[in-house]
Amino acid sequence: MISDECSQTISLLLFRAGGLGYGVFSSQVNSSNLTVPDANKILIGLPWRSENDGMEKFVLNYCHFDGFTYEIPIDAVDELVETPIKSISPLPRFIENHLLDMGLWGILVRRGKIFILIDLERLACRAEK
Amino acid sequence: MQTEDGSGSDDFRFRSDDIIAGARRAIMERDLDETHEELLKIVIFKAGGQTYAFKGKDVTEILSGREVFPVPFLPEYIPGLINVRGDIEAAFDICSYIGGRKTDADKGLIVMVQNGIFRTGVIVDSIEDVLDVPVSTIEPPLSTLSGVLRDLVSGSVEFEWKSVAIIDVEKIAARMIR
Numbered sequence: 108m109i110s111d112e113c114s115q116t117i118s119l120l121l122f123r124a125g126g127l128g129y130g131v132f133s134s135q136v137n138s139s140n141l142t143v144p145d146a147n148k149i150l151i152g153l154p155w156r157s158e159n160d161g162m163e164k165f166v167l168n169y170c171h172f173d174g175f176t177y178e179i180p181i182d183a184v185d186e187l188v189e190t191p192i193k194s195i196s197p198l199p200r201f202i203e204n205h206l207l208d209m210g211l212w213g214i215l216v217r218r219g220k221i222f223i224l225i226d227l228e229r230l231a232c233r234a235e236k
Numbered sequence: 237m238q239t240e241d242g243s244g245s246d247d248f249r250f251r252s253d254d255i256i257a258g259a260r261r262a263i264m265e266r267d268l269d270e271t272h273e274e275l276l277k278i279v280i281f282k283a284g285g286q287t288y289a290f291k292g293k294d295v296t297e298i299l300s301g302r303e304v305f306p307v308p309f310l311p312e313y314i315p316g317l318i319n320v321r322g323d324i325e326a327a328f329d330i331c332s333y334i335g336g337r338k339t340d341a342d343k344g345l346i347v348m349v350q351n352g353i354f355r356t357g358v359i360v361d362s363i364e365d366v367l368d369v370p371v372s373t374i375e376p377p378l379s380t381l382s383g384v385l386r387d388l389v390s391g392s393v394e395f396e397w398k399s400v401a402i403i404d405v406e407k408i409a410a411r412m413i414r
Contacts, residue, residue: 200354
């Protein structure tokens with residue numbers, strides 16, 4: 108997460124879900140574990156299918172500022188990266204507002220692959236509306 | 237039109253058609269040299285099987301072999317994003333946007349267009365030609381245009397005996413950024 112205005116890097120957790128690459132601020136992930144997701148805790152509005160089918164999955168746990176811990180079922184963790192802020196590409200202007208509303212805020216290109224960056228806090232606030 | 241092998245094709249052209257077109261173009265260019273008439277650069281392209289044009293000033297570059305990365309929550313006419321030397325831009329399917337069939341993003345070219353802060357990559361099937369046409373030959377948009385296309389076209393130009401709609405990037409931008 109960006110600690111202050113002078114911060115030059117951000118720490119991102121990169122993972123795969125629904126066939127695409129994603130990234131979240133590592134500070135927004137409290138823990139990860141292999142478990143059967145709790146349907147009542149799965150974060151609503153994720154960009155991939157995330158129903159509880161009774162199978163064990165990798166789950167990222169995000170604790171929202173209201174104290175509720177959301178579960179984010181994913182396919183696999185890729186890596187934890189410390190990346191310069193300047194390496195983050197903003198979304199094209201004319202689709203930015205629409206995607207921000209969905210919790211997507213930027214793109215990281217790493218080794219030729221694209222990772223879609225999600226702000227879990229923004230997504231959780233939207234889910235609570 | 238019926239071709240020699242019996243198959244029907246609207247695209248069939250006699251060799252003489254091409255020669256006539258070339259000769260006409262040569263005459264037009266010669267006349268232009270003589271009259272110094274104001275010219276407009278036009279990029280003619282095909283998308284979804286139809287022929288359209290952009291004004292040359294709106295086109296910044298033409299890219300080939302560019303992978304389109306899918307991103308969730310985008311409208312159908314934006315099949316994904318493209319990486320243009322580190323800049324992330326939207327891939328815009330103009331044909332789908334105006335209500336036609338989807339253009340195959342993996343097989344086509346990307347025409348980068350820009351107007352002010354609006355910049356996007358338009359997926360096209362092929363580039364047909366780049367022409368300098370006299371401004372006086374630009375006709376008003378065809379009255380037969382309908383739907384979204386009608387709002388995007390600023391004029392028409394003759395190309396290979398057909399009237400081709402000139403899609404105005406400024407008009408696309410106005411619809412996208414509002």
